[in-house]
Amino acid sequence: MNTEIQIYNNQQTPEDIEICNLLALTINSELTETESKIWHSHPVWFIDKNPIVGYSKQKKGIRLMFWSGADFEENGLNARGEKFKDASIFYNNLSEINHDDLKRWLKKSIEIQWDYKGLVQRKGKLEKLK
Numbered sequence: 001m002n003t004e005i006q007i008y009n010n011q012q013t014p015e016d017i018e019i020c021n022l023l024a025l026t027i028n029s030e031l032t033e034t035e036s037k038i039w040h041s042h043p044v045w046f047i048d049k050n051p052i053v054g055y056s057k058q059k060k061g062i063r064l065m066f067w068s069g070a071d072f073e074e075n076g077l078n079a080r081g082e083k084f085k086d087a088s089i090f091y092n093n094l095s096e097i098n099h100d101d102l103k104r105w106l107k108k109s110i111e112i113q114w115d116y117k118g119l120v121q122r123k124g125k126l127e128k129l130k
Contacts, residue, residue, distance in 0.1 A: 002043075004038045009021055012062075019091050022094060023102075024036075026099070043055055050116055053066050058090070065087070066087055069087030072112060
């Protein structure tokens with residue numbers, strides 16, 4: 001696991017550490033062609049410098065966010081962004097994580113992508129990559 005991400009995870013509560021570690025390990029094992037780093041203060045995974053998945057600690061719990069998740073057509077990703085194509089799910093307990101769902105969403109994060117890396121150059125207009 002990326003050292004910066006492990007440091008981030010270790011700064012969480014004991015229960016959240018378990019959630020974060022499971023998410024990071026699963027993401028790393030399913031998305032082997034990605035780059036991971038701390039971006040805007042939380043762990044994010046990229047394909048060709050385009051953010052696709054990340055998680056962060058928020059009031060509602062650990063938020064797992066897929067940048068293009070609104071197009072996954074998945075009921076489990078029910079917290080949708082208003083401005084972009086992101087979708088999220090919140091976890092407060094390790095037992096809430098459905099491994100089959102998580103792996104399916106990670107596969108879709110490769111197959112369905114909007115171009116966030118070029119967002120500034122296009123003055124906030126998103127374009128679909130895949």
